Amino acid sequence: MEKTWNNKAWFFVLPVLLLVAFSAVIPLMTVVNYSVQDTFGNNQFFWAGTEWFTEILTSSRFHDALMRNLLFSAIILAIEVPLGILVALAMPKKGIWVSVCLVLMALPLLIPWNVVGTIWQVFARTDIGLLGYAVASMGINYNYGQNPLDAWVTVIVMDVWHWTSLVVLLCYAGLVSIPDAYYQAAKIDGASRWAVFRYIQLPKMGRVLLIAVLLRFMDSFMIYTEPFVVTGGGPGSSTTFLSIDLVKMAVGQFDLGPAAAMSLVYFLIILLLSWVFYTAMTNVGADKAPKRDQL
Amino acid sequence: MIDLSWMAWTWPTAIFFVAIFGLIALMGVWEYVSPGGHPRVGVLRFETTRGDRLFVSLLGSAFLCLGWLWATDLSLWYALVLCAVFFVLVFSLV
Numbered sequence: 001m002e003k004t005w006n007n008k009a010w011f012f013v014l015p016v017l018l019l020v021a022f023s024a025v026i027p028l029m030t031v032v033n034y035s036v037q038d039t040f041g042n043n044q045f046f047w048a049g050t051e052w053f054t055e056i057l058t059s060s061r062f063h064d065a066l067m068r069n070l071l072f073s074a075i076i077l078a079i080e081v082p083l084g085i086l087v088a089l090a091m092p093k094k095g096i097w098v099s100v101c102l103v104l105m106a107l108p109l110l111i112p113w114n115v116v117g118t119i120w121q122v123f124a125r126t127d128i129g130l131l132g133y134a135v136a137s138m139g140i141n142y143n144y145g146q147n148p149l150d151a152w153v154t155v156i157v158m159d160v161w162h163w164t165s166l167v168v169l170l171c172y173a174g175l176v177s178i179p180d181a182y183y184q185a186a187k188i189d190g191a192s193r194w195a196v197f198r199y200i201q202l203p204k205m206g207r208v209l210l211i212a213v214l215l216r217f218m219d220s221f222m223i224y225t226e227p228f229v230v231t232g233g234g235p236g237s238s239t240t241f242l243s244i245d246l247v248k249m250a251v252g253q254f255d256l257g258p259a260a261a262m263s264l265v266y267f268l269i270i271l272l273l274s275w276v277f278y279t280a281m282t283n284v285g286a287d288k289a290p291k292r293d294q295l
Numbered sequence: 296m297i298d299l300s301w302m303a304w305t306w307p308t309a310i311f312f313v314a315i316f317g318l319i320a321l322m323g324v325w326e327y328v329s330p331g332g333h334p335r336v337g338v339l340r341f342e343t344t345r346g347d348r349l350f351v352s353l354l355g356s357a358f359l360c361l362g363w364l365w366a367t368d369l370s371l372w373y374a375l376v377l378c379a380v381f382f383v384l385v386f387s388l389v
Contacts, residue, residue, distance in 0.1 A: 057365040
């Protein structure tokens, strides 16, 4: 056997490993332990086996929350990713307006989740909120507290307002890193605007887009604070996403066993979908270099 | 001795984690004996290393067990046999 590199360098990752173990792995192990037991408090536990998992997997409440969350994430990605790319393409690459645009784009990201929720809760009210009042003045019967569709539109628009900037900033970072030589070569070849985007800008943004899609998917799939503040999961349970349902179960009802089982199923779904996104996006187009006649 | 009672340990979950960490340690030994991760393109048509194959096996096994609990009342031991078969398939074909 021939040793190819110095494995002592692995000791440098030991502090991170310990930190992750302390903050993530050990709590996750505790959740696994809770998921197979029942407790009534006082640190007393009773073996329940796979009962909570069966209960969660066959529960319509869980299925409905999961479907709502998947739909929400799909809508969020379908809006924020193309919109983020468009805004990034439209942003200036040189001059004083670069800083202005970057600061404006960063502003929504600096606002805490619960503050965003509170802003939109007031903003969308038809009696005192500017948006709600303007929409109602146009003769549209809008009330996010009573109409599920209005509640969904409000939560989606709020999320787009809050998080599209992240996609924009990541795409912009990818765009400004493209050397001018690429554009000059495309110009010499007489490439159309679409060809420049498809074969130069999009591939060069690939890595940052992957990060953007993964971050937005995971974040939207775990969304809690903003919809909780704006709609409280209602009207009815129309905006009760998985995390809101989970908190209701764990903290509201104190059903720690079923909540732990639900957490694990939730975690596995996020892990699976993130892996699928990551694998698809890192492999698609890897062997599709642009041909000269396509430019 | 550190008091770990707050973690509500049970023997089955302890054995489960010992098995997971044992598998990871075994991968470390395998990597030491045969470095490089043995990358290859299998039935999924993209390159996977041994670590990727372990991840796919574990994640797939978790979903096999969940699917088993959802679909049938039969013992989970049968699902464990199915997981073992899945492990072998992933490590030989993916």
